[in-house]
Amino acid sequence: MTGASVAAGYARLLSDYLRGQTQGASLSAGQAAWIEAIDASAANAASDAHAPTSRAEWLAMIAALGEQADDPALPLKIGAAFQLRHLGLAGHVLINCTTLGEAGRQVVRYNRLMGDVGNSQLVRRGDWVEDIFQWPEAGAPPAALEQLWAAATVTLGRWLSGRDDLTWQAHFRFARPRDLTEYERIFGIAPRFGQPVTKLVFPASVLDLSIATGNPELRVIAEAQAASALKALDSEPEILRRTRRAIEQRLGSEHAALDDIAALLGMSGRTLHRRLAECGCNFRELADAVRRARAERCLRDPTIPLAEIAFLLGYREQSNFQHAFKRWTGQTPGEFRARLGQ
Incomplete structure (x- = not known):
């Protein structure tokens, strides 16, 4: 997708992770300038949460930093640093849902506010649910994006539910890496690799877990704001x-x-x-x-x-x-x- 972008708030996940990390101390001048531009793009989140940055540059930066640090698991660590504020208006909707199932459906609904980063689909199969990552382009998604999406989704689910003990069976398209330490730490169990689709598999009961911060009245306001932002995207x-x-x-x-x-x-x-x-x-x-x-x-x-x-x-x-x-x-x-x- 030519000119594909990532919303500035979502892209800032990278700079937020680097802040305080050893990788941040060894950035080149060009990398530091790019990170500063991302931070500036997301600084005014109240009025411009979805200002775009180049998806290609964002992914290239993640790949370059991973090679520089000799850390193939860097995209996982970045995803695990995910916070609700990286979602902009969509985050305000999620925090006011009553259950994880509702939050999952709202993620699908407002995903386009995060840019061209792919979407997901919740499919229930008996006592299990599959959260399937959907890539909008031909071929497999970038491995870094698979890792980042899966780690961010798991981190968000645990945070919203207050359940750090939850585990997910992650399926990735790329080949099995040598070291699974970071994968097991984030997902709770070892993932499966070389799979036909990227997805997270977990018990259906997880969808019924309550979100303690859920407020139906605030959710109505947040949904109105998010819907307005979607309409603006569609009208252009x-x-x-x-x-x-x-x-x-x-x-x-x-x-x-x-x-x-x-x-x-x-x-x-x-x-x-x-x-x-x-x-x-x-x-x-x-x-x-x-x-x-x-x-x-x-x-x-x-x-x-x-x-x-x-x-x-x-x-x-x-x-x-x-x-x-x-x-x-x-x-x-x-x-x-x-x-x-x-």
Whole structure:
């Protein structure tokens, strides 16, 4: 899926894990800048919880850090660090469900708010339930995403139910690794590998476990907010969504011009220009909107220097960023940040 993305809140799971870990101390300059951009994207969760980041870059970062640390189980550990806040609005719905079964159904319903990370399906087979991971593309999902999804799902289930003793039988498509220590720690039992589908198998009784924090009144409010966010996603033309994601993916590189983005989307620059015009938009307007959104998110984090924000937006000179931001908002980046501080 060209231009596939991950919601910033979900992507931040990686940076949250790295914080305080030994891997975080050995990041390259490029990796550190990418992590800071992710943190900035998720900083304003109240109004922009689902701002996208590139799924390909996110997975590549996980793979690179795993190789760097010589730790094949790194995606599992990242998934096990999962917290409800990484789900954004969907998390508010889940915490106010009454049972794990209800929460599982709501995860399926609002999964698209988390980006292009795949979905899951609960299938009951007698006294057992299979939570089957569904990958939206041809072929098997990336092994890192299989691991991360399974570990995050188990971690969330235990947290919501308050039952750290629950175990899941995990099935993975990839081959059996040499060391199963981390797998057994997270799932409670050794998984099965080389399986036809990725899934978690557990007793059906788990679905009836209560969620202590469940509040039906708050759930109605949370569902209304999540449904509104889904509607906003559905109302946007696909070409605008794909182009915006592609720009977000290439922002900060030397390959973010119209022809570069068009090639990434599998079309000519002229065709992309025409299709955007049909939606009442042009490429510069869309690119500026992406840059402005990232700039405002970064400016909400006072630890990110203005020069670094300019670099993340693809500007070679900080002065060019200053002029562009004032054109967008009527104020300089410094004035915008100062108002936030007040």
